[in-house]
Amino acid sequence: MVETFPTILLLLAGGLFLWTLLHSKDFSRNHPPLPPGPPTDPVIGHLRIMPTDHIDTFFYELSKKYGKVAHLRIPGRTMIILSSVQAAVDLLDKRSAIYSDRAPSDVMMLMGWEHDMAFFPYGKRFHQHRKMLNEYFNHEKCADYLPFQAVEAHRLVQRLLSHPEKFNDHLNWFATAVILRINYGHELISNNDPYFKVVSDAAYCIVHCATPGSNLVDLLPIMKYLPSWFPGTYPATQARSFRPTIQVMHDYPFQDVKNQIAEGTAKESFLSTHLEGLHHEGQNYAYTVEDIKGATGVIYSAGADTTWSTLAIFMLAMVLYPSAQAAAQKEIDEFMGPDRLPEFADRPNMPYLECIVQETYRWNNSVPTGLPHRSTEDDIYNGMFIPKGSIIVANTRGMTLDEDVYKNPHIFDPSRYLRGEPHPVGQFGFGRRICPGRHMADSSVWIAIASVLAAFTISPVKAADGTPIFPKEEFILGITSHPKPFKCIISPRNDKARGIVES
Numbered sequence: 001m002v003e004t005f006p007t008i009l010l011l012l013a014g015g016l017f018l019w020t021l022l023h024s025k026d027f028s029r030n031h032p033p034l035p036p037g038p039p040t041d042p043v044i045g046h047l048r049i050m051p052t053d054h055i056d057t058f059f060y061e062l063s064k065k066y067g068k069v070a071h072l073r074i075p076g077r078t079m080i081i082l083s084s085v086q087a088a089v090d091l092l093d094k095r096s097a098i099y100s101d102r103a104p105s106d107v108m109m110l111m112g113w114e115h116d117m118a119f120f121p122y123g124k125r126f127h128q129h130r131k132m133l134n135e136y137f138n139h140e141k142c143a144d145y146l147p148f149q150a151v152e153a154h155r156l157v158q159r160l161l162s163h164p165e166k167f168n169d170h171l172n173w174f175a176t177a178v179i180l181r182i183n184y185g186h187e188l189i190s191n192n193d194p195y196f197k198v199v200s201d202a203a204y205c206i207v208h209c210a211t212p213g214s215n216l217v218d219l220l221p222i223m224k225y226l227p228s229w230f231p232g233t234y235p236a237t238q239a240r241s242f243r244p245t246i247q248v249m250h251d252y253p254f255q256d257v258k259n260q261i262a263e264g265t266a267k268e269s270f271l272s273t274h275l276e277g278l279h280h281e282g283q284n285y286a287y288t289v290e291d292i293k294g295a296t297g298v299i300y301s302a303g304a305d306t307t308w309s310t311l312a313i314f315m316l317a318m319v320l321y322p323s324a325q326a327a328a329q330k331e332i333d334e335f336m337g338p339d340r341l342p343e344f345a346d347r348p349n350m351p352y353l354e355c356i357v358q359e360t361y362r363w364n365n366s367v368p369t370g371l372p373h374r375s376t377e378d379d380i381y382n383g384m385f386i387p388k389g390s391i392i393v394a395n396t397r398g399m400t401l402d403e404d405v406y407k408n409p410h411i412f413d414p415s416r417y418l419r420g421e422p423h424p425v426g427q428f429g430f431g432r433r434i435c436p437g438r439h440m441a442d443s444s445v446w447i448a449i450a451s452v453l454a455a456f457t458i459s460p461v462k463a464a465d466g467t468p469i470f471p472k473e474e475f476i477l478g479i480t481s482h483p484k485p486f487k488c489i490i491s492p493r494n495d496k497a498r499g500i501v502e503s
Contacts, residue, residue, distance in 0.1 A: 080391070096431035098379060110239035122376070164456075206479050207480060209478045209479060210478070212372070217232070257272055313481075328350075
């Protein structure tokens with residue numbers, strides 16, 4: 001018997017009602033009220049006002065109206081939106097014992113990320129993977145990666161000189177090449193490289209998937225069982241279509257490096273280190289095949305794509321704010337002159353350039369809502385009740401646009417840090433969920449930005465009458481946020497800069 005559309009709606013409404021009865025808290029108990037939030041609808045709570053796109057903007061507007069700690073009610077769930085650094089630090093850092101669990105994401109599981117630490121619940125397996133990554137990405141170990149990060153930055157400016165119109169592809173190449181070298185011991189040489197296709201296809205999925213933990217399928221898991229034509233089920237349908245691509249990203253490098261080890265040609269890398277351990281210790285090794293595949297997957301997804309999106313955001317800022325670009329280049333010229341490209345040792349000596357990097361993180365963060373945490377106990381914060389099992393969203397977008405902290409927050413203004421405004425916090429997460437690869441990622445961002453500014457002038461394209469055409473601040477939001485494609489002119493600053501790049 002085929003159900004009619006009204007019948008399915010009635011069944012869904014009935015299911016939501018029962019779910020709400022089974023999962024709702026007894027708020028007649030003596031505890032403080034929930035944080036402020038919009039008026040709720042019967043049964044469905046705030047489900048009707050939840051957007052299907054640009055959830056970061058929705059959360060930001062929510063914070064302006066209801067405060068920096070706000071709540072939303074979805075059938076069976078409470079969402080707590082943190083839009084201030086203070087609240088995020090107080091809860092996710094200082095009370096990390098009860099705020100380190102991960103809100104489940106059916107979309108990510110359907111897509112193929114079930115063995116990746118970023119989506120693990122807090123517990124033994126999370127700690128095991130965290131240890132595995134910390135051993136390879138602690139601050140001291142990351143110093144070993146600086147030489148080939150610098151090499152890839154030099155290759156980046158050479159590609160920009162040769163084909164400036166493909167700048168976004170070159171930024172992707174740079175970020176990918178660094179991660180491939182560390183993760184798999186693979187040196188990226190040409191666009192025909194099978195590794196490049198594998199990870200580029202995966203990057204497309206990461207950029208275009210629904211925001212984890214905040215889409216309707218994650219908030220109402222019953223929706224993943226509904227037919228694809230039913231409103232709101234698209235994230236599940238999309239995730240299923242992406243799964244083969246994500247599977248290839250986990251499987252192809254694993255098998256390739258395994259073959260290289262057998263042939264004696266493998267280079268040192270995260271993957272080869274753990275494959276050697278698995279080979280020598282077998283079932284006694286601390287990590288399984290799925291653990292190793294999952295760890296390499298999260299290194300790529302958390303490292304390459306966020307670096308790429310951050311650099312694309314930087315390029316957009318340079319087109320829109322030429323005075324900031326000019327100030328950074330003046331500092332570079334005064335400190336190191338025109339005879340070389342920047343080196344990592346130069347970083348402490350160029351404070352305005354550091355401001356450019358920090359403002360890039362703040363102005364339009366590459367992960368504006370992060371990955372939601374989940375509380376494991378009832379808690380009270382500043383007189384507000386946070387129920388056990390709440391989804392906790394660290395709304396980085398709201399934090400970086402906090403007008404109580406940043407003057408004119410929508411403006412890209414690196415000099416704000418010279419005036420005493422604080423560096424952004426949260427671009428790499430909070431508490432026990434903070435990104436283990438943050439030191440390496442920050443180094444990649446710095447050396448790329450420094451090299452590009454030393455070598456090139458970035459300016460808007462011009463109309464036929466010479467009027468500059470400025471791109472819009474428009475973004476594609478998935479797990480990461482990328483600027484929508486835009487055009488700009490990238491030209492050597494002078495003959496000296498051209499010669500340095502060419503040599």
